[in-house]
Amino acid sequence: MKTEQTTYVVIGGTSGIGAAVAKQLEGENSIVHVASRQTGLDISDEQAVYHYFESIGAFDHLIITAGSSAPGGKVVDVDTTEAKAAFDTKFWGAVNAAKHGARYIKQGGSITLTSGMLSRKVVANTYVKTAMNAALEATTKVLAKELAPIRVNAVSPGLTNTEAYQGMADDARQAMLAGAQQSLPVGKVGEASDLAMAYLLPIQNTYMTGAIIDVDGGALLN
Structure with missing residues (x-):
């Protein structure tokens, strides 16, 4: 007898962690349906997100890994317009996807969001990323209550060697990765494949909801 197919939607799935x-x-x-800016979906556009899920129809699991480039710097120095633009994609985009995707998720389905270790690790000059990730983790728990029995969880990655850092000068990127490798308890920098395994847990474990899964090489221990 042929097993019924499981349908996944991966938002942000054309590169980095999402592709893995x-x-x-x-x-x-x-x-597996994959969508991102590269495929023409801007998740900061709520109407576009609404129509995207309408085109997909019923599915089982939603995974949102779409990120945004967040400005660094002190709170008093960061351009507020740039900060809001970062929120529009990573935070409000994730909310848009959860809001409109939930209407089509089948019984037993789940939503998995992506936050980041800066939600709970205090690092100067990172307030935009810190605020976005903390907001996503708090919203994950609210959604787990509001959307039940749909299960809602989040994966919180640490530094991961992906295309997200390709815009950095090569020397600076290598120095950053080498510094992380030395300081992290696991003695290595995360790869997209390491993080991808973590997303399988909240999808497959039907007793898990409202959880934040840290996959950071021990960064929160430092």
């Missing part, structure tokens, strides 16, 4: 998650989910009994 989509690859993990591929299989004979899986349908």
Whole structure:
């Protein structure tokens, strides 16, 4: 007897962690829909998100890994317009996806968001990322109550070696990665494949909701 197919939607799935998650989910009994700016979906546009899920129809699991480039610097120095633009994608975009995707999720389905270790690790000059990630983690728990029995969880990555850092000068990027490797308890920098495994847990574990899953190499211990 043929097993019923499971349908996944991965928002932010064309690069980095999202692409690794989509690859993990591929299989004979899986349908994986991948969307991002590269495929023409801007999740900061609520109407676009609404119509995207309308085009997909019923599905089982939603994974949101879409991020944004957040300005660094002291609170008194950061341009507020740039900070709001970062929120529009990572925070409000995730809210848009959860809000409109939830209408189509089948019984037993789940939503997995992506925050980041700066939600709970105090680092100067990172207030925009800190605020976005903390807001996402708090919203994850609210959604877990409001959307039940849909399960809602979040994965909180630490520093991960992905295309997100390609805009940095090569020397600066290598120094950052080397410094992290030395300081992290695990003695290595995370790869997209390391993080992808973490997304499988809240999808497959039907007793898990409202959880924040830290995959940071021990960064929060330092």
